[in-house]
Every structure is written in C-alpha cells, then in structure tokens.
Amino acid sequence: MKNLTERDKKHIWHPLTQHKLNSDMLGIVKAKGAILYDENGGEYIDGIASWYTSMYGHCNEYILEKVKHQMAVLDQVVFSGFTHEPAIRLSEELINILPSNQQKIFFSDNGSTATEVGIKMALQYHYNQGNKRKVLLAFEEGFHGDTFGAMSVSGLSVYNGPFEDYFIKVERILTPTKENVGDILLQLTERLSQNDIAGFIYEPLVQGAAAMKMHDAEGLNMIIELLKKHQVLLIADEVMTGFGKTGKNFASDHLPVKPDIICLSKALTAGLMPMGVTSCTQQVYDAFYSTDIAKGLFHGHTYTANPLACVAALAGIELLRSEQIQIDIRRVIKSHQEFGLKIKGHPKVAEIRQCGIIFALDLNIKMERYGRLRDRLFNFFMAHGVFLRPLGNTIYILAPYTITASQLKRVYDIIELALDSEV
Secondary structure, three states, X not given: OOOHHHHHHHHOOOOOOOOOOOOOOOOEEEEEEOEEEEOOOOEEEEXXXXXXXXXXXXXXHHHHHHHHHHXXXXXXXXXXXXXXXXXXXXXXXXXXXXXXXXXXXXXXXXXXXXXXXXXXXXXXXXXXXXXXXXXXXXXXXXXXXXXXXXXXXXXXXXXXXXXXXXXXXXXXXXXXXXXXXXXXXXXXXXXXOOOOEEEEEEOOOEEOOOOOEEOXXXXXXXXXXXXXXXXXXXXXXXXXXXXXXXXXXXXXHHOOOOOOEEEXXXXXXXXXXXXXXXXXXXXXXXXXXXXXXXXXXXXXXXXXXXXXXXXXXXXXXHHHOOHHHHHHHHHHHHHHHHHHHHHOOOOOEEEEEEEOOEEEEXXXXXXXXXXXXXXXXXXXXXXXXXXXXXXXXXXXXXXXXXOOHHHHHHHHHHHHHHHOOOO
C-alpha cells in the first residue's frame, strides 16, 4: 500500500498550498507532548504548537480523560432551543478569566467565525439603534481569518487579492509606535467627526500572520481609548494571543481600556477540536435584546457549543490556571529572554522581539513570504527534527507551555545552526 504522502495526493486540497509547487505532504501518525511523529519514524519538536493550539502539549492525558468521559454522556445536540451543562460551565469559566466587562458568550466553530461574529455584532449593534455606521477600522497587515467579513478586515492581500471587490467597507490605520502614535491620534480625531465607523478590530500587541509584528501597548491603549469615546465598538481578536501566550490570560489584560467584543479560538480547546467563542459586554447584548425578532443575531453553526469541545476547553482553562502551567509559562519566557540576548548581535539577525512566550527574529535577508528561500529554511529545520514555520524572513517560536528545557534548547540550537549555515 502507498504511504500517506502518496495517498494524500489523489483527493486532498490543502490550505495555503500551491500544489503544483509543493505536492508532498508529510504523513504524521502520532503526537505527544511537544513531539510530532511521522510515518517514517521521524520525530519533530513542534515549535509552533501546531498553529498555536496545543499549548498544554499534544494528547494531554488530563484533557483526553475529561473528553472521553463526556463522549459517553452527550456527544452533540443542536444549540438552538437546547442547552447543556458543558456549555453553561464553559461560559461561567470564561467570564471568570476574561476582562471584567465581558458578560455574554456566543459560540461558533473556529477563529474565522469568531471574528465574523464579532464584526456582525459591531455592524448590527449600530444598525439596531438606527445609527448609520457602516465602516470598520482595522490595522494595516492585520489578519482575522478567511471568511468574507474576516477577509475584509484583514490586510494581507496574498490571501485576499481575488476577493477584494466583494468586501465590506474597511479603512486601515498604522500600528502604533512611540514615534507615530501622535499622528495616528490626530488623523483619527479628524476621521471620527464623520460618525460612520461602527467598530475597530485589532490583534492586541501581536499581529500573528504579519510575522509576529508587535506594537506599542501604550499607543494601542491611547487609540482604543479615543475610539471608545466616540462609541466605536472595540473588537479584540485574541484568537492567537489568548490563553496565556502574552504572559497574561489575554493580551487585553495588558491594557487599561477593555474591548467591547473579544474573539477566541485556537488554544481555547487546547488543540483537541474546533471551537470559536465571541464574548461581549452587556451593553452590546442589550442592543439585540428586543421584542422585534429581526433585531436578534441570526448567526449559527451546526456544531455550536459542541459538548466535547466545551469539555476540552474547560480542561484547558483548568490547566491554564494551574500552578504548574504558570511555572512553565514563566520558564519559557525567561528562556526566550536569555536566547534573545545571546543572538541579538548575530550578523544575520536584523531584529528580535518577544511578547510573553512568543519569540520572533527577523533575518537581514529579504525573502518572499512563500518563496524558495523561505522553503529552504523550513526544510532545514525539519531535516534537523524541528518544526518551525517561517513567515518570510521571520523565524518565530510559539511552542507548547509544556515543552521541556532540553527540547527548547534544541530549537534554539537549530536556529543558531541555520544562522551560521548557508541555508
């Protein structure tokens, strides 16, 4: 029988892939902790927690046991007209760890749908009140998902180019630095006088798909404070940053001004299964609460609040709040800081940056986002047993909290080897 790589080619169309250029997909047969195992016996340290999801390690026994028990009790039930204990408990636990102004939880299927719901909440919030606010504000180089609303507010045309003629109306601003925030605030003050901006969607502190671009927390807070004064709803896309990655439960915890709407996914269910959550304030919810049925939020998914996903999320939150995971987070943060000091003077390193357990370095070499040089770098890492997925000339680490010290050192060593080699 053919191996997985060969069998895959017959029917499967992979995401973010030009199959004529990249036809071979590596068959993975097992994952445990921070290690991926391929069908040929190869092992790889998962340096990006499989797109920032498996933060407590792959196949975490505690999470598996909780979900296994739930499978024998209630697997799936429609969430319109019914409810269940796992969803109710998850809503309670999320409200306990989210910023204190969050009061309501809307379930969906993934990160794109979580932001899609947030966008619809912001637009309909104003529509329900008779406000003619149809413009959304977003950062340049932001990324919020692949559904149409999410694409509209995303600024990376490599993903969205063929669809831009169909987008909702979005205007973009620069991400704040200490140098430019004054100009941004002046421009916004003038722009806000038109009273037509419904919401501002932003990745707080770290723009993941923009190669882990990090921006100034103080400047961001000044921007969202100004927008809030002008009744612009603040939509924090914490799909990537949520659940401990920035050193706090959420990136929004680093800012005094809190969002009106928060979008969550990825590490929400610890990488075990898909789920999205969009939380909001009581004020947002109240704009939909009416005897007029048309003012409701008519958005739904078949697997909304799937009981198994809810239980996985509950187990993940329990682990996040545990002393051991908090120790692990501090350990990884400190380790990254030490590695950054070690390599910041390397002649091939243009810049290093870190936010919590997110570490990124830019090479002083120009590369296409999905070009041959980037592919050679990816293949170099894989050949040495480390799964890292460079974004252009940016190498980043976003490993499970449970990665061991020796595994993390191996990741650092391979990065250094790549820097010292003619990759």
